[in-house]
Amino acid sequence: MPTITHVIFDYDGILQNTEQAYYDAYDAALKKHGRSFNNVLKHSIMGRKRHEAFDHILSEVGLTGKITHEEFGRDHDVVLDAIVAQTPLLPGAEKLTDHLIKHGIHVAICTGSNNEEFAFKTVNFKDFVAKFPVKVLSGSDPEVKRGKPAPDPYLVTMKRFAVPPKSAANVLVFEDSINGARSGIAAGCATIFIPQKEFITHDWAERTADVQQQASEVLTSLEEFDPVKYGIPGY
Template sequence: MSFSPVTHVIFDFDGLLVDTESAYTQANSELLKKYGKVFTMDLKRRQMGKRHDESIRWLINELNIGDLVTPEEYSLQYDAILIEMFKQSPAMPGAEKLVRHLIHHHIPIALCTGSCSRTFPTKLDNHRDWVDMIKLQVLSGDDPEVKHGKPHPDPFLVTMRRFPDVPDNAGKVLVFEDSYNGVLSALDAGMQCVMVPERSIYDPDQDPEFKKRVTLILDSLEHFKPEDFGLPAYD
């Protein structure tokens, strides 16, 4: 199997490189119980990939609990829970190997996450030795140049423009994503996208029209073959 060759790679972070998604699920579940609500996987699917503050506003509006808690109050409680959980978040299978491989072969890579600058550093506590090798990191959660978060294309387009050697066109960029909103963001930016979904949250097989648009769907980064996209193969 082969696809159009790429020259640049952009990684999402949460649930793609590091398993932080379970922390988000637990934190939302704990908080929403206080307000008599249940955090469902449907809510999770629709929330994933959005900017941090945007996702909280969306959730409060979706559940009509704005009279019980403000986005600012929710965010303070939410972040406090997350910070402790993030310290235990493991790397996703194959993530570190792929990042190190691309860097070793001098492939321009970047990170584009919906995280914000106040919580993102905590997620790196156990992973700085390899995540910090990705020099271009766009935290679209509070990056002033990103006007609209995922599923809008803005986060990936901003990231592409910040590469020191800007790609010839968006089609030369390969994005790795785990979320529905993130994939839509990448595809609408004109980029190719490999999706590694958490199928308990979102199963592309149940959405044929969406599945047709995604460049490639894998069960794990361990199954990715760089040479399929014109990148150096693993040794």
């Protein structure tokens, strides 16, 4: 395996523990219209741009044309805004970030969030987020034409590094979603898949078969990550 010189982190569910907040917000918005959210729906929209996610959800639950994106977004945001900023960083997030920076590894964030959403949920972690010189917020970035699982978000992120990687094979991606892992893999990056156990679906083995086969590793936490395997000094 080529030596890793650059690391790109997804944000939600990898660095900050926001995924339950998103789940609750989607569920509350759907319950207003007699529907409910579930883990299958969740994994189908993770990493997508906001309008892509809304299109998919409303189609899947039979609400296309019955409510607008604006209405659904308001119902979603009133719940999300009340709780998301209070969610903590995930175990290992700051330790690993600091370790990578200490050893000259270039780091970046690549998320499906838009500018406003990202600023709101990271309000308590401004110093932490400032450690990342590159942040691609796919939901607002005009250069990202398609959200995850398309490779676009990671391809754009790699281009934004002040010192670009020699190749995508020198880039390591951390992802918690199926769409995100597929995006990193499609971009040619070594990809570590860290799904949160709360959101495992009933058909998980079948649903994630391609990711399980193509990912560099499947872990349960950033704390399990061994830098030495990727040519990075150990802790």
